[in-house]
Amino acid sequence: DMQILSNTGAYGEHSLTTFMVAGSKLLPMYNKAKALRFEGKVVYTNKCSAGAYRGYGAIQANFAVESAMSELAKKLKMDPVELRLKNCIGEGESSPVFSVMGEGGEGIAQIMESCKLDYCIKRGRKLIKWDEKFPSKQIASNKIRSVGTAIAMQGSGIPLLDMGAAVLKLNDDGFFNLLVGATDLGTGSDTVLSQIAAEAIGVPVERIVITSSDTDTTPYDVGAYASSTTFVSGNAARKAGLNMREKLIEEAAKALHAVHKDDIIFEDCIFKSKFSEESITLKELSEGLYYKFGADMKQLIASGSNTSPKSPPPFMAGFVEIELDTETGKIDILDYVAVVDCGTTINPNLAKIQVEGGILQGIGMAMYEDVIYSEDGKMETNNFMKYKIPNRKDVKKITVEFAESYDPAGPYGAKSVGEIGIDTPLAAIANAIYNAVGVRIRSVPLTPEKILNGILEKG
Numbered sequence: 374d375m376q377i378l379s380n381t382g383a384y385g386e387h388s389l390t391t392f393m394v395a396g397s398k399l400l401p402m403y404n405k406a407k408a409l410r411f412e413g414k415v416v417y418t419n420k421c422s423a424g425a426y427r428g429y430g431a432i433q434a435n436f437a438v439e440s441a442m443s444e445l446a447k448k449l450k451m452d453p454v455e456l457r458l459k460n461c462i463g464e465g466e467s468s469p470v471f472s473v474m475g476e477g478g479e480g481i482a483q484i485m486e487s488c489k490l491d492y493c494i495k496r497g498r499k500l501i502k503w504d505e506k507f508p509s510k511q512i513a514s515n516k517i518r519s520v521g522t523a524i525a526m527q528g529s530g531i532p533l534l535d536m537g538a539a540v541l542k543l544n545d546d547g548f549f550n551l552l553v554g555a556t557d558l559g560t561g562s563d564t565v566l567s568q569i570a571a572e573a574i575g576v577p578v579e580r581i582v583i584t585s586s587d588t589d590t591t592p593y594d595v596g597a598y599a600s601s602t603t604f605v606s607g608n609a610a611r612k613a614g615l616n617m618r619e620k621l622i623e624e625a626a627k628a629l630h631a632v633h634k635d636d637i638i639f640e641d642c643i644f645k646s647k648f649s650e651e652s653i654t655l656k657e658l659s660e661g662l663y664y665k666f667g668a669d670m671k672q673l674i675a676s677g678s679n680t681s682p683k684s685p686p687p688f689m690a691g692f693v694e695i696e697l698d699t700e701t702g703k704i705d706i707l708d709y710v711a712v713v714d715c716g717t718t719i720n721p722n723l724a725k726i727q728v729e730g731g732i733l734q735g736i737g738m739a740m741y742e743d744v745i746y747s748e749d750g751k752m753e754t755n756n757f758m759k760y761k762i763p764n765r766k767d768v769k770k771i772t773v774e775f776a777e778s779y780d781p782a783g784p785y786g787a788k789s790v791g792e793i794g795i796d797t798p799l800a801a802i803a804n805a806i807y808n809a810v811g812v813r814i815r816s817v818p819l820t821p822e823k824i825l826n827g828i829l830e831k832g
Contacts, residue, residue, distance in 0.1 A: 375400065375434070377413025382422035388415045390477045391423065394430030397475060399438050401468035401686075402490075402526045405460045409470065419750045425598060427734060428792040431527060432799065436817065439523035439800030443807065452507070453804070454498050457524055464488040476599070481532045481682055487788065489776035493690035493712040494524060500710045500772055501692035508808035515700045518707070521693050521805030525796035526686040529789035530601030537606035538592035538678035539613040541570060545663040547642065547656035548580045549617070554594025555606040556586040560791060561723035562602045566610045568719055569784050573614025574621070575639055576655065592676065600687070600789030603719065605679055607784035612677025620673050621658065627669060628653050628661060683782040687715040687789050691732070691797030697809045702825030704806065706736060706768045713793060714776040717786035721775065724790045728773045731794020737763040739799045743818050 377395050381388035396411040423429075446453035462468060464485050472482040498504070501520055509519035540552040551570050557563040567581040584591060594606055618639070625644035626634040629651045638645045642655040653661075662671055692710040697703070711728050718724045741761040745753045754760040779786035799817055807813050812827030 374410045375413075375438070377411075377434070379413065379415045380418050380420070380423070381415050382418060382420045384422035385415065385417065387423055387425055387429070391430040393474055393477055395434035397470060397480060398431035398527055398686075399434045400474070401470045402462055402524065403460045404462045404466055404468040411474070420746060421752060427731065428527065428795040431525070431792070432735065432738065432796055435523060435525050435796045436799040436803065439525075439797070440803050440813070440815070443521070443800075443804040444813070454494060454503060454522060457522070458491060458494055461490050461494070461524065462488060462526075463491060476528075476531050481684075483683060483685070485686070486782065487685060487714070487716055487778045487780035487786075488688060489714040489778045490524065490526070490688040490690070492776045493688055493714055496774060496776070497522070497690040497692045497710050497712040500712070500774070501694060501708065503692065506694065512696075515698055517697045517699060517809040519695055519697065519805045519809035521695070521801045521803070521808055522691065523797040523800035523804065524688070524690045525793060526688050527600055527789065527793045527796065528684040528686055529604035529783065530681065530684055531599050532682050532684045533680060535595045535599065535601045535605045536678060536680040537594045537601070537609040538676065539566070539570065539606065539609040540592050540674065540676045541574070541613045541617045543617070543621070543659055543662070543673040545659050547654070547659045548582055549574065549576070551581050551583045551610065551613075552591040553583065553585045553606055553610065554588045554591045555602050556594070556597040558597050560597070560602070560727060561720060562597070562606070565603055565719050565723060566606060569607045570610040570614040572785065573611045574618045576642055580642075592678070600791040600793070602791070603787050604685075604783050604789050605681065607719070607787060608679035608681065609677045611784045612679060613675050614677070616677060617673065617675035620675055621655070624662060624669075624673070625653060625658055628658060628666070681782060685716070685780045685782050685788045687713065687793045689713045689728075689793045689797060691801045693798070693801040693805050695802065695805045695809065697806065697824070699810060699828060702821035702823070702828065704740070704802070704819070704821070704824065706802075708770045708772065709736070709768060709798070709801075710772045711794065711797070712774045712776060713790065714778045714788075715790040715793065716778050716780040716783050716788035718775050718790075719785065719787050724775065725773045727790045728794035729771050731792065731796075732771055732798055733763055733765075733768065735795040735798030736768060736802070737761075738795075738817060739802045740767075740818050740820075
């Protein structure tokens with residue numbers, strides 16, 4: 374039973390989407406429940422309008438649901454990890470929520486063609502040394518170390534709404550221009566889309582020169598949101614790459630006087646005939662198409678566009694170890710472990726820093742960030758002197774690993790990774806606080822004042 378009360382501020386620009394995401398990105402994760410109810414209200418208030426933010430809706434709902442799961446485990450006298458393993462969705466399974474709820478309307482039925490959530494939970498449990506540390510250990514008269522956990526799922530774009538496109542142009546030096554409307558916000562999507570296109574053509578990524586974002590000169594893309602770029606735009610880049618490869622082989626077959634394009638092998642930027650010693654390099658073919666092939670000279674351009682009826686969810690298990698000072702209520706994050714199923718990691722380094730960044734943002738929401746208004750509705754935390762966000766020194770260690778997973782709907786098996794990292798810290802840290810001192814905090818930020826007051830009230 375999930376009831377939502379959402380404050381959308383003075384305008385409702387993202388209100389319905391945020392509201393629906395709170396259910397659609399959480400309820401399917403526990404598909405063993407026999408019955409579900411989701412209801413709530415979105416209210417207008419005399420405050421700043423709510424806008425887009427990484428993982429919005431899912432973060433807040435995850436805090437509630439994953440806190441409740443740990444409370445339930447306590448009542449059942451079960452290990453909270455075991456309770457999650459018994460009830461979480463698995464590969465080949467589905468949930469009726471997928472078809473009932475989407476982002477702002479009805480959803481689309483989905484079966485989990487890739488889901489390594491159980492592995493993520495088990496691996497995270499091992500990395501944090503859960504069985505040794507749960508629930509807590511007293512290390513000094515006023516210091517307790519404890520662990521907490523939470524799991525999460527997200528999506529990969531919005532089915533049959535998001536669309537991305539890509540165009541590839543062959544240059545006379547054997548390099549390619551890749552034009553995409555997708556915007557690299559610092560996520561590294563330019564690199565990832567170049568890798569996907571290069572893989573599809575069969576050339577090194579160094580031969581791809583990308584131009585992105587400016588849809589006056591590039592094809593359309595719906596935008597860098599909803600964890601869509603790798604899945605939606607990546608599939609477009611892959612289609613464009615495969616189309617370009619097909620065109621290249623056709624032209625190479627003509628140049629090598631082959632009977633059919635199927636007689637051509639393309640490896641290491643060299644086209645070879647299966648039945649003769651003839652060959653031509655990609656650079657030679659490019660020069661010929663531009664300057665030497667007479668009536669066969671032409672500009673090779675290939676395109677691809679993509680939308681999908683599927684939005685395969687990435688999954689993550691988050692585990693945190695904290696040290697809590699019982700005299701002040703202050704907590705320190707000693708280690709945050711994340712094990713993620715995002716399908717094939719096209720670029721493991723970029724995927725890792727995406728997850729690390731999401732975790733750090735989640736820790737900020739959990740421990741520091743608080744939008745404070747005066748009585749007449751004026752925002753008081755309106756600069757970074759008043760609005761604390763975490764930096765790298767606020768977290769001692771972040772450990773990120775990826776599950777081996779492959780989703781057939783994604784480009785080379787990839788799913789999204791953009792938002793999943795931010796979802797678990799709120800609940801995981803709140804659960805760790807409870808495991809340390811038995812104080813359940815139900816609002817964020819999880820400040821020392823709230824913790825200390827809870828300890829004092831508990832006696």
